[in-house]
Amino acid sequence: MLVTKRLLSSLAAIFILSVVSAQEFSSFNKEDLKKDENYGWFNFVQLTGYKGGHMVEGEGPDLLKDGFWGAGIRVGTQSTGRKEWQRIHGYPYYGLGVSYLDLGGTIIDSLLGKPASFYFFYGEPIVTFGKFRLNADVEVGIAGDFVPYDAETNPYQTYIGAKSNLHFNLSFQLYYMMTNRMDLAMGLSFMHFSNGRSFTPQRGINLVGLNLSAAYHYNPVKNFTKYENPNYQPAVRPTFIEQEKSAFRPKHEFIMMGSIGSMQESPGNSKDEFGQIDTTGARGPRFFTSSITAEYAFQFARKLKAVGGLDMFYDGSVESYYDDLLPQETTFSDKSFYGAHIGFHYLIERISFMFNYGRYIYKPFEQRGTWFMRAGGRIGISEHVDIHIALKTRNGGKADWIEWGLAYKI
Numbered sequence: 001m002l003v004t005k006r007l008l009s010s011l012a013a014i015f016i017l018s019v020v021s022a023q024e025f026s027s028f029n030k031e032d033l034k035k036d037e038n039y040g041w042f043n044f045v046q047l048t049g050y051k052g053g054h055m056v057e058g059e060g061p062d063l064l065k066d067g068f069w070g071a072g073i074r075v076g077t078q079s080t081g082r083k084e085w086q087r088i089h090g091y092p093y094y095g096l097g098v099s100y101l102d103l104g105g106t107i108i109d110s111l112l113g114k115p116a117s118f119y120f121f122y123g124e125p126i127v128t129f130g131k132f133r134l135n136a137d138v139e140v141g142i143a144g145d146f147v148p149y150d151a152e153t154n155p156y157q158t159y160i161g162a163k164s165n166l167h168f169n170l171s172f173q174l175y176y177m178m179t180n181r182m183d184l185a186m187g188l189s190f191m192h193f194s195n196g197r198s199f200t201p202q203r204g205i206n207l208v209g210l211n212l213s214a215a216y217h218y219n220p221v222k223n224f225t226k227y228e229n230p231n232y233q234p235a236v237r238p239t240f241i242e243q244e245k246s247a248f249r250p251k252h253e254f255i256m257m258g259s260i261g262s263m264q265e266s267p268g269n270s271k272d273e274f275g276q277i278d279t280t281g282a283r284g285p286r287f288f289t290s291s292i293t294a295e296y297a298f299q300f301a302r303k304l305k306a307v308g309g310l311d312m313f314y315d316g317s318v319e320s321y322y323d324d325l326l327p328q329e330t331t332f333s334d335k336s337f338y339g340a341h342i343g344f345h346y347l348i349e350r351i352s353f354m355f356n357y358g359r360y361i362y363k364p365f366e367q368r369g370t371w372f373m374r375a376g377g378r379i380g381i382s383e384h385v386d387i388h389i390a391l392k393t394r395n396g397g398k399a400d401w402i403e404w405g406l407a408y409k410i
Helices: 002-020 084-088 106-112 222-228 316-321
Strands: 043-054 068-078 093-102 113-129 132-146 165-177 182-194 205-218 251-264 286-299 304-315 336-348 351-362 371-380 385-394 398-409
Touching (some): 043 093, 106 113, 132 182, 286 398, 304 351
Antiparallel strands (some): 043 205, 113 132
């Protein structure tokens, strides 16, 4: 549990530092007080309410019928276009936020808990027309205060196995600029909470609902400028910088990625040393996992790469899949399987969001289906090396394990 929290916290910190380091802020000097410049920070506070339903049915009749509601507050910065990547992405915004969710009635409170989340968010406009703009944004962080599965005290909680889990939210919002300081927005949110089978059971919690929000824009250098030049009022919204973009050249890459991880087998899915399935309801043992990929990538647009490659997977938990072998008799090759994938990367400065669709080429067992997906991100720490964090799934969207690794680009 503590390891998972530290890894997710480190990931959030890396995201924040990567984005902040790409910004340019005005200095607090009198000579910078010019009305035709973007002076200061263009910040905003946003309050959001959520109402919707669960995308997975409950175990009992009408268990999740009351849906969910929630509220959140975010503090963010609107970019100005000082950096080319900001202009490429239509002047995005980013920052930190917290949210609180009630997942249902009294029974659900005791079964699942009332999670609170802390996250980093990033958003950019899809289209702008007049005072309206349609935005897409994503939140990634950690959510706590879940009530985890326990074979004795909470045996019917088959959704999520940890107190702290990944928070992910994809939202589409239509904004209207009411005044120079105020925006109103409404839209649709898709929320997901999981730990990637680091702890089981792991069905995940998936929510879809409407969101309604108000954003207040401000520039925190106002008090400083008041003493230096009482007649100057710094703008609360930026004047977007428009400059010609550098010439784009398509790029070819060969990428090697290696990752490790661990997963916990679900209750009732593991065998003991005598080949007997565990029937106590206790969570299964923890197993080592690994992924190695070799892929070709072609960056055909400023924001997009197409990728294709080969995969080698290792999962110690498949030792329980064999009827003719005891777990301790299985070998490395019995627990290894191979695949091929295609996909794309969406590029934001040194950060890339990735998605792969893959098919298994060879698998010495029937379980896990015939196809898999990989979704996650990479963060560039040098010209040739990326940190890789992704979720590998099995036979669709079911979590298999989390990949923690490095990717080397040639």
